[in-house]
Amino acid sequence: MTLTADTLPPIAAFDRDFALQRRRARIGWAVGSMLFFAAFLLSAQLSDFFKVTQVTLPDGTRADRWIVPAGIPRLGEYVAKTIPTLRLDSFWADFGEWFWRWKIWLRLLVETVLIAFMATSLGVIGGFALSFPAARNLAPNTWVLWFSRRYLEIARTVPDLVWALIFVFCFSVGPLAGVLAIAVHATGALGKLYSEVNENIDMRPLEGVKAAGGSWFDQIRYGAVPQVLPNIISYTLLRFEINVRSSSIIGYVGAGGLGQEFREAMSLQEYTDLSALFLIIFLTVIAIDYGSEKLRHRIIDMGQSA
């Protein structure tokens, strides 16, 4: 690389440079690993991983134990409490008792999915509109870029549960607060994903539109949108899956959907209700994930064959 190497024959110079490069790489790895390990230990310490707690032994005496093995059996205890009694001879009666609130739960399940659907739609509109000014290669000027990026950052940095708390305060308890909360968060998340797709497009079609007398909007509509559409649809479906999960818990703070039932069951210690609700959400999410994954792969294949 430097001129001093010229005195050595090329292979000897290579050996020397290679050894140097290897040594640098080894030092880099060693320092990196040490930093990572130190950070790991520190965060474990801060999160009480090494805490010692007192447990009651079977013979009634108290003893000090490390918290991890002491706490794990309690997980089984909790799960055991949520398992309903289902006897073979009276299975349907027991099952009916387990899902005793099924009419309310079904209505709330529909509400949950609708919240997710509505919120995804609003999030797509906001995220799509802002993803073009928020893309470095497409923004008409740096001010527009800065403002749209900051807006998207704020929208997605605040968790949807926090947005829900704020909107419940504004619009009272109910699904409207949930829709708005998830929509704002989804706008931020989708806008970021979309704008990264936009930053990877081929700029030549846009130049072709510009050279023909097209405005900035024409360049986006004709040059950019056809290129990014398959990716946008794919990310939107992925977001819908995420939003169904969000909307099933967001009722915990009063923003509509099944979450409010979770809260009630927990505070009233109705443990079998919890397992029933968990099962309902689990099956719904699996069904939606499966459906949208099929759809997404079809769209991705479509994009590649084009």
Next chain:
Amino acid sequence: MSQHALTLSGLTKTFGDTNAVHNVSLEIEPGQFVGVIGRSGAGKSTLLRLLNRLIDPSDGSVSFGGQEITALRGRALRQWRADCAMIFQQFNLVDRLDVLTNVLIGRLAHHGFLSSMTMNFSDVERTMAIQALDRLDLVPQALQRAGTLSGGQQQRVAIAKALVQQPRIMLADEPIASLDPANATKVMDALAAINSEDGLTVLVNLHTLDTARAYCDRIIAMRAGRVMFDGTAAQLTDGVVRDIYGTEGLMEFNEAVTSTAARPHVTA
């Protein structure tokens, strides 16, 4: 179509320390077929982009029939870009849109926001587009996606798009550099036909001498941003080229891989 001359005076464009185009003054008469030759980096592309206002000059001015082009803004600028159609080396079509829509992009300068966003073109415009495609023998491909076409076909779609702009000047930036000789000939013939039938001024960047000599009324040779030669094809002998670019440069021009000569060119 129009009988205006394009006048460049003292046109200069600097990128950082380099003068891409340096003090170029030219008068392009209406109806001329002008070839601009020069090696890569000579400033040919920059010159064409300055004319179409894809980039703005550092100094100097361009005027068309007395209208000052360098001062245009907003809607008037978009109208000028439509008047001054541009064809690119890489075609710059939208691969995922069909050929017809790609051609209709040439009409966007005449559209408002809503009709443009909804891709709402009139029957008259569609007829114009189909007629333009027919001139280039591309009507059977009108509903195919542009990305599925061959390079030569894509470049002819780009010419059809330029035609529906109803331009007053046609600029082509290395239109055949990405094409094989047979397709290159088709594209150059199409440009020549437009020039002779419509009387449209055509300005083409080329980097092969034989193509320039075969098609152009007038040849402008550039080197390091300056015009080194401006005259007829007959005046641009190998001797003149050797004077401008040196023996090495002459070899390079004559041996360049992409040209319209379907057979290998034998250098003198």
